[in-house]
Amino acid sequence: MSTILVVDDDPRLQRTLSIALRAHSYAVLTASDGRTALQVIAEETPDVVILDLGLPDLDGTEVLRRIRQASLVPVIVLSARHESDDKVEALDLGADDYVTKPFGVEELLARVRAAGRRSGDIGKALGVLATEHFVLDFAERRAKVAGEDIRLTPTEWRVLETLCREPGHLVTQQDLLRSVWGPAYGRESNYLRVYANQLRRKLEPDPATPRHLITEPGLGYRFVP
Amino acid sequence: MSTILVVDDDPRLQRTLSIALRAHSYAVLTASDGRTALQVIAEETPDVVILDLGLPDLDGTEVLRRIRQASLVPVIVLSARHESDDKVEALDLGADDYVTKPFGVEELLARVRAAGRRSGDIGKALGVLATEHFVLDFAERRAKVAGEDIRLTPTEWRVLETLCREPGHLVTQQDLLRSVWGPAYGRESNYLRVYANQLRRKLEPDPATPRHLITEPGLGYRFVP
DNA sequence: ACGGCCCTTGACGCGATCTTGACGTGCCGG
DNA sequence: CCGGCACGTCAAGATCGCGTCAAGGGCCGT
The missing domain is CATH 1.10.10.10 (Winged helix-like DNA-binding domain superfamily/Winged helix DNA-binding domain)
Known part of the structure; x- marks a missing residue:
């Protein structure tokens, strides 16, 4: 049984995703802002993180960067923007996947599965690890x-x-x-x-x-x- | 690494195929009836499906039809019958290949390879890729x-x-x-x-x-x- | 049957990478 | 103050993997 952390400030989306994920037998944690998210990741070590880039307190990419300083948990980024700049930046910082809103729940589920599988492959499949000074993309x-x-x-x-x-x-x-x-x-x-x-x-x-x-x-x- | 789903209600055949496929570095999933098969296809997105037409719960052609409603995954049909009617019907419904029992394992492997390659060809339909220096039109x-x-x-x-x-x-x-x-x-x-x-x-x-x-x-x- | 295209296979040279040994430096305890 | 230990640094030789070439053979169309 996998645990998913959903980080989004929109309560409706939180609810939708929670229901969909729970329906597929995932345990779901939620966070509405970046600080909470980082705390939950540290304390609960979820198996996959779904992260909305538009958060109230911190810039999404900043959250991602901090996650990567502490953990290699697979992160799927959500974003309303279509600019590929964001996409590239997010993936560079170590996101494992990128989904633009609006998206189908099925699509997201597929990506969660894929991310979980990759990380389940553990052993040799590290993701990305980044600091201010360098970025290491092991894959x-x-x-x-x-x-x-x-x-x-x-x-x-x-x-x-x-x-x-x-x-x-x-x-x-x-x-x-x-x-x-x-x-x-x-x-x-x-x-x-x-x-x-x-x-x-x-x-x-x-x-x-x-x-x-x-x-x-x-x-x-x-x-x- | 490709994943193959074997759908057959005969445990012996399942085992034989699993061993042969794994020996050739495929990941193998199995299902013994049509409903399970459809579920696995939806959840695991195998790269090739090997489908026996004689299943306990649903008619094989019905399974194939439903697969095709949801997915373009290559399907290789197995059948004990020699009637060409079945063959035509299966191919009409979107089977990619048709093998009558009994068959040689090598033959089946060849067809799996071919199916995988074809799906690689079309699956992600590469269009055109261009740079300043060259243009590649894959289609x-x-x-x-x-x-x-x-x-x-x-x-x-x-x-x-x-x-x-x-x-x-x-x-x-x-x-x-x-x-x-x-x-x-x-x-x-x-x-x-x-x-x-x-x-x-x-x-x-x-x-x-x-x-x-x-x-x-x-x-x-x-x-x- | 013939010729051409393409795939396969072996050999060879070269540069990058790994390995190995020697030496330098700082720390610690005697 | 001295000696030993552990790590850092360096460079030279051995090794490995890749790029390159060309010969051989199968397949297809003519």
Whole structure:
């Protein structure tokens, strides 16, 4: 059973969606503004978020950005606007899908299913993780740093993926080595030092004083968005 | 990766087909009666349906009719009867292919591949894709580069189509191989390198420095218009 | 039967990427 | 103050994957 969070300030739409989703056996949470939404996501960890861009307190894209700093939950964006700029921006920030109003309930349900399935595929399918300074799109293997497209090598991606699976949490050297280089690589080696270095040079604003890729001496690394 | 729905009331046949299809890297769903089948199609949107006409609850042709009211998914009909009446009727109702029992698994697999490919062709009806430098008319199978009409071979078209179905997105080598050469071609081969090369020579302004057909080393290709 | 087109396959070179070892630096405890 | 430890940095050699080419074979139309 999946839990869906609906973020919209229109009570009628909230009700419509709630009924439709519950009819399809989803558990539904609702929020009417961005702050509440962020709080609910932190506390209830829904499986999918449906987010209207037109919110009373915060700009929708800002909400999305903050969600992505904390979580990789699939987000489906709703918008009344048809401008593709919004669409591109939303997808760049890590929305998983984009639906313009008005939309059919069936269509939305299909997208919820698709989003849930993708995230259910867990394991290897991370979405997008963004900060002010860079955007990491794991599905597409694209990285933007300070607005510029950046190339990362396959191994660099695998290291990042492992770290970003639990943003902000410590990942031990053993876990990293095993997950990237295979189960045989249990013990210390140069690998992590070399690749941490590479990644910092490519991603950090100031590679000398890392803000995102943090070393935990003797233990491992931590990636904080 | 394609998803196949097998609709048959004979558990043995269900099992046989599931094993054979899964061995060829399809995801398999099953249904034992018409109602379930319709529901699964609505909810899971399989890529191909294999439908036995002899079902317990509804007449097979009736099931097919209802499928066609809701979806364009390719349907391959199975039938124990040899009467061509059934065949004609099924094809009239929108079946994509017709196989009489008993049949060889290889034959069925070939037809599944063909159906999948066709639906790839028409399913998302690619129209025309144009840039300053070239125009690709998928419907008409015509290409213009720098004002000149250019010939592309069938395989070149299929590769391009697969890439252009999601312009700008990464398409993995596996997806490409499976979609163009069939599900059996999961592993690496020269195909992609050769055809990427051909396409670049024919389409790129400067084939040495590709701007549209981009390689993602170790992963696949990306077509950016 | 012949010729042409297209698909397939193997070989080869090159550049990017990975691996490995050596050395530098800062921290800590003895 | 010294030594050890852990991490950061660098560069050179090995390796891998891709682009490229061309030969061979099947299929189709003439």
